[in-house]
Amino acid sequence: MENNLLSLIIFAPLAGAAINWFLGRRLRDERFIGVVACGAVAVSTVVAFYLAFKSGGALRSTEPVFDHLWTWIHVGKFRADFGLAMDRLSGTYALFVTFVGFLIHVFAVGYMHKDEGFYRFFAFLNLFMFAMLTLVLADNFLLMFVGWEGVGLCSYLLIGYYIDRKEAGDAAKKAFITNRVGDWGFVMGIMLTFFLTGSISFFNKPAHGVTSALQTIAALSVDPFTAHAIVAGGVTSIAILLFIGAAGKSAQIPLYVWLPDAMAGPTPVSALIHAATMVTAGVYMIVRCSAIYTHAPTAMFVVAVIGAATALFAATIGIAQNDIKKVLAYSTISQLGYMFLACGMGAFVAAIFHVITHAFFKALLFLGSGSVIHGMHHEQDMRRMGGLKKYMPITFATMLTGWLAISGIPIFAGFFSKDEILWRTWSAGLFTLPSPPWSNALWFVGALTALLTAVYMTRMMVMTFWGTERFREKHLDHAAGAQGIHDDAHHDDHAVHEPHESPWLMTVPLIVLAILSTIGGFIGVPYALGSLVGLHPTNYIEQTLDPVIAKLPVGKTEGAPAAEPVWLSQPPQPTDGAPAFVSLDESPEGAHSAEEIRAERLLALVSVAIGAFGIVLGWIIFQRRPLLAMPRILENKYYVDEIYDAVLINPINAGSREGLWKIFDVGVIDGFLHAIGEVVIDGGRVIRHLQGGFVRAYAAIILLGAVAVIGFFAYFGVHAMHFLP
Amino acid sequence: MEPQLSWYLALSAVLFTIGAAGVIIKRNVIQMFMCIELMLNAVNLTFIAFSSFFQDVTGQLFVFIVMTVAAAEAAVGLGIIIAIFRNRESLDVDDASILKL
Numbered sequence: 008m009e010n011n012l013l014s015l016i017i018f019a020p021l022a023g024a025a026i027n028w029f030l031g032r033r034l035r036d037e038r039f040i041g042v043v044a045c046g047a048v049a050v051s052t053v054v055a056f057y058l059a060f061k062s063g064g065a066l067r068s069t070e071p072v073f074d075h076l077w078t079w080i081h082v083g084k085f086r087a088d089f090g091l092a093m094d095r096l097s098g099t100y101a102l103f104v105t106f107v108g109f110l111i112h113v114f115a116v117g118y119m120h121k122d123e124g125f126y127r128f129f130a131f132l133n134l135f136m137f138a139m140l141t142l143v144l145a146d147n148f149l150l151m152f153v154g155w156e157g158v159g160l161c162s163y164l165l166i167g168y169y170i171d172r173k174e175a176g177d178a179a180k181k182a183f184i185t186n187r188v189g190d191w192g193f194v195m196g197i198m199l200t201f202f203l204t205g206s207i208s209f210f211n212k213p214a215h216g217v218t219s220a221l222q223t224i225a226a227l228s229v230d231p232f233t234a235h236a237i238v239a240g241g242v243t244s245i246a247i248l249l250f251i252g253a254a255g256k257s258a259q260i261p262l263y264v265w266l267p268d269a270m271a272g273p274t275p276v277s278a279l280i281h282a283a284t285m286v287t288a289g290v291y292m293i294v295r296c297s298a299i300y301t302h303a304p305t306a307m308f309v310v311a312v313i314g315a316a317t318a319l320f321a322a323t324i325g326i327a328q329n330d331i332k333k334v335l336a337y338s339t340i341s342q343l344g345y346m347f348l349a350c351g352m353g354a355f356v357a358a359i360f361h362v363i364t365h366a367f368f369k370a371l372l373f374l375g376s377g378s379v380i381h382g383m384h385h386e387q388d389m390r391r392m393g394g395l396k397k398y399m400p401i402t403f404a405t406m407l408t409g410w411l412a413i414s415g416i417p418i419f420a421g422f423f424s425k426d427e428i429l430w431r432t433w434s435a436g437l438f439t440l441p442s443p444p445w446s447n448a449l450w451f452v453g454a455l456t457a458l459l460t461a462v463y464m465t466r467m468m469v470m471t472f473w474g475t476e477r478f479r480e481k482h483l484d485h486a487a488g489a490q491g492i493h494d495d496a497h498h499d500d501h502a503v504h505e506p507h508e509s510p511w512l513m514t515v516p517l518i519v520l521a522i523l524s525t526i527g528g529f530i531g532v533p534y535a536l537g538s539l540v541g542l543h544p545t546n547y548i549e550q551t552l553d554p555v556i557a558k559l560p561v562g563k564t565e566g567a568p569a570a571e572p573v574w575l576s577q578p579p580q581p582t583d584g585a586p587a588f589v590s591l592d593e594s595p596e597g598a599h600s601a602e603e604i605r606a607e608r609l610l611a612l613v614s615v616a617i618g619a620f621g622i623v624l625g626w627i628i629f630q631r632r633p634l635l636a637m638p639r640i641l642e643n644k645y646y647v648d649e650i651y652d653a654v655l656i657n658p659i660n661a662g663s664r665e666g667l668w669k670i671f672d673v674g675v676i677d678g679f680l681h682a683i684g685e686v687v688i689d690g691g692r693v694i695r696h697l698q699g700g701f702v703r704a705y706a707a708i709i710l711l712g713a714v715a716v717i718g719f720f721a722y723f724g725v726h727a728m729h730f731l732p
Numbered sequence: 733m734e735p736q737l738s739w740y741l742a743l744s745a746v747l748f749t750i751g752a753a754g755v756i757i758k759r760n761v762i763q764m765f766m767c768i769e770l771m772l773n774a775v776n777l778t779f780i781a782f783s784s785f786f787q788d789v790t791g792q793l794f795v796f797i798v799m800t801v802a803a804a805e806a807a808v809g810l811g812i813i814i815a816i817f818r819n820r821e822s823l824d825v826d827d828a829s830i831l832k833l
Contacts, residue, residue, distance in 0.1 A: 702828070703758075707756045
């Protein structure tokens, strides 16, 4: 189905960015700029909801909504369209990106009040929405890459938004350069995809003669589960290369280092880009390429292990940070690790579900921290907060829901998605790859992470909202200025300001997000839990996304006799337009055996117990001693930045300075140019004697020349002319 | 004894060599100028000698052209010499070794 409204979703924010950049900078009117920026995103939101939910819309039919704008590149077999497509997956993404984006825009109008670069901020923010929606709605790899680079650029611009502060600029560069490493993988993955399939499109578009690369791969046989497959140049290699790209954008080990530093940007940027939307682009890309990953068990295994490792690693760091935004940054990395763990376990739907609920509660927590920072007059160190619940009741209440959601307390959104991931991880070993000991180990890592998550979020809440009011104290250690990155430039020596509640422009988005964090999980209540209380709720998220996601083949574990992939549900059925995977298995009873339901309920109970235990543990430890010193190695983030400095950055610096500069540039390049110059100078020193300015010397030369010419002919005869040309 | 063609050519060669040597050796710009005239007239003598030898009037025509050009050259050259002398108070060509006045 073609619908030209689709392009309005991406071009409305672009128009908003252009208006704010060219007109807003002249008007300098916050009301005008705010209305334009929020209005542009509101248009996108309305159109996205309309196209998704109207009859025959993207989320209600198996046919994607297409908008083929123009053929961008067409050389030989290679073809890239500037075409948008909204299917069930990209539709789901577009919905929460536009909606959460809209709320954050509204919040930012309040947060950025009286900022010098108000117009610039909103122009970049709208440009980001344009790039993010292009990434999501692109119908081929290359256009997705355009959006991918676009969000990277906007991330760079917004991290470095406070242009008068060096650490902001450094953080922006760090983010940009780290992402380049990932982008290398992404580009190579795209090239290999084209090399293997002759197409880079996600969809079949018969009207334009485009076939889906994913469908071609889905028809191939599954790669073997060996380490060699990674470098074999087949589907596994594509999957690994694409995962490198995803790891860069979504801050996974070893490319996560840029995300904590990215907190140098304004808080709404952290909420929008570095929590809710951009950093989940890697998850989106992997789920979009689920056909590739289900054919690459080795890559799945790598994704799962890296995801689990990142989740645990970041959670342990998050427990020791004192900057409220740093805690949330490491929490984001940890939750992204969860999503990749789900992807690696083949639970793609659970990954997207967690992306959505995470967008709600993490945006809420970030905006809440922004509200705290705003109310505390740009203080970010939790050691100087405490007892804020009296001063900021709305912020406190909303962050309370976010805290419960991320800790995995039932009925809050995070519980359902996190529980789904843990259950899928545990059960994956029973029904599919990798083998049970691995999946149980990964489940254990995930459960431990859940415990730590509850503990550090409790610590953050306790340090911020409960306990003694530490912001009145004079801080002797402030002169040391050790706290790295603060959100804003003007912190005026912390004369005692009374904390105050934020204006309604900031609290209303908080309230909306708090409601979503509370009830957002009900779109994906699993059958096993719904039936527990006698209800039979539809698992909307699974029902919606299941048809567009490739199924894991089973039976390829070590020693298993099955050589052919055995499909959990029906094997992929090529259909025009839609991606190739349509599962017809929608009856909940059929898919769930009684034994499985019992196991799922038991694990849900375990994860609730873990979350509750974490909160209690955190409360007991930090209620009395909110300033309890954490292990130094955790506070210093395992010295990873220092290790990177020592292993990568310093050698590159030294090599560039000593090798490239002092030897190659000075020696070879400069030396070559200097040699040319010296040859010319020395030659000139000799030849200039011919041009002494003495008339008689000239006359003598003319005479000698004439004698030489005449002598030549006199000696050899006139016929010697044929020597000359 | 009848004068032979070779006598004229020998005389002409001697005159030309004296002129050429004078141009190179002499520093006085007037003397250099006179030596140039000497070279021109040595060539003129050659033209006349061949004209008479071949009974062809073309050589004599060339002589007229050379004399005309020499007259024009003398006018321009003397003008330049006067200009240089006014400027440098010297007729030594080596003093005029730089182009600007």
